[in-house]
Amino acid sequence: MIRDLGAQVWEEGASLVILGGGRPRSGHLDCGESGFCLRAAAAVAALEDRPMTLAGRGSLLTRPMDMLLEPLRQLGVACATQGGLPPLELTGPLQGGRATVDGRASSQFLSGLLLALPRAPLDSVLEVEGLRSAPYIRMTLDVLEAFGVRVEASAALDRFAIPGRQVYRPVDLGVEGDWSGAAFLLVAGAVAGEVAVAGLNPASAQADRAVLEALAAEIQKSLGSKGAGAITIPGLVKIEKKKVPARPAQKGVPNPFKPGELMDRPAKPAYNKVKVRALKLLKDMAK
DSSP states (O other), X not given: OTTTTTOEEEEETTEEEEEOOOOOSSSEEEOTTOHHHHHHHXXXXXXXXXXXXXXXXXXXXXXXXXXXXXXXXXXXXXXXXXXXXXXXXXXXXXXOEEEEXXXXXXXXXXXXXXXXXXXXXXXXXXXXXXXXXXXXXXXXHHHHHHTTOOOEEOTTSSEEEEOSSOOOOOOOOOOOOXXXXXXXXXXXXXXXXXXXXXXXXXXXXXXXXXXXXXXXXXXXXXXXXXXXXXXXXOSSOOBOOOOOXXXXXXXXXEOTTSTTOEEEEEOTTHHHHHHHHHHHHHHHHTO
């Protein structure tokens, strides 16, 4: 996707070097089955002054994208979906201005707007309703600050003032591991056998870091400030219920570890995302 948007990318040891400033290779961007890719890249692609289509495959074709349309239109972009589903067709350029964003379903589109609007010709103000994934927006703001971009955010993260015409400055940036993906492995180790997962930052702002609090285990940490090392979860430990951010619950799911007992599950849309991730993990581990 980064290359398709016009950047040059190459590897140097364990690092990726990205040289931006180019134009997209074509007007078609393939997001595969990544909802994050489509939602976050939509605003970035809308900076272009030509038609752009963000397409998907598999399960992504069933995931609603209609919440993207009205904010993009308010910011000067002509856009359409297929009955609220991908593909997403855009004609920019993104101008900036004022827009209202629904943060209840996902914070990914908001992150994309925060990344793109500093490059718009006009200053912007975003009003956000019902934001549920605040930790990820704070991480987006941290990344913007690292690249020298200014965004004024309210304490509740329900209003953002974004000056336009800004320039991103080059920076060396460490990318921490994904706690959402690691949570499956850590819980698997807790119930079935020891597992060590490298590259995780125990001080991360990611919401799913709360899995550590949910695991009633003696957790061994050997992490440096950049997240080197591993978190080790001993096997066969007791798991206590804890409140995990952005995971509203519903009753009535059979507990695979206690026959005859029902357990909580996340409500939609969180449940759908967890289900897709779990099935993908099972498929990869069966190879």
